[in-house]
Amino acid sequence: MSETLDELICPICFGTPYLPVTLNNENGNKCPYSEKNPSCLSCTRNLMGSNRGKKSFKCLSDCCIIPNNGYKTYGENSRYPSSLADSDLWISFGKKKKGITQCKDCKQECNTVIDLGIHSKFKCEYRKESCFNCKTLIVHKYLENHKKKCTIPRGDFEGFCDYCRKPIFLTTLYKHSKCKFPRK
Secondary structure (H helix, E strand, C coil), rough: CCCCCCCCCCCCCCCCCEEECECCCCCCCHHHHHCCEEEEEEHHHHHHHCCCCCEEEECCCCCCCEEHHHHHHCCCCCCCCCCCCHEEEEEEEEHHCCCCHHHHHCCCCCHHHHHHHHHHHHCCCEEEEECCCCCCEHHHHHHHHHHHHHHCCCCEEEEEEECCCEEHHHHHHHHHCCCCCCCC
């Protein structure tokens, strides 16, 4: 990592990294370039999205191959989906009293970057959560209202048809197999 945290610039958006993360390479190690130049969590997720469908992509300096493995693509290798992305890095920022500590969504000021990470993942009313019924990402603040109106029954929903975009249910899957749209 750079000598001072004031010098850190996200190599994707060129701003101060918001909840900075490092990329994990195909060998299970940190990308050397990413360790010196952590990117914003949201920029990293956008980078992964732009490489959707690919098993891997080159890092930002072409020094490593980065497997496109969801949450395992960045942050600590041993973490779970429910864990914070790069908590060791965020804790190190707190010890130096550096880094962005204000939530970009609700503007709440947090004491340290790790506190901001906890707030963003678990407490912010503007964080996105998946509806248990339809699996749509909904802002937490509106999730309860969405659940009351969500018409997709629990446990029966399988997904949306890639061709006609209608919801597919396990109990009626056989009916949908005659979808009129052409198969790829």
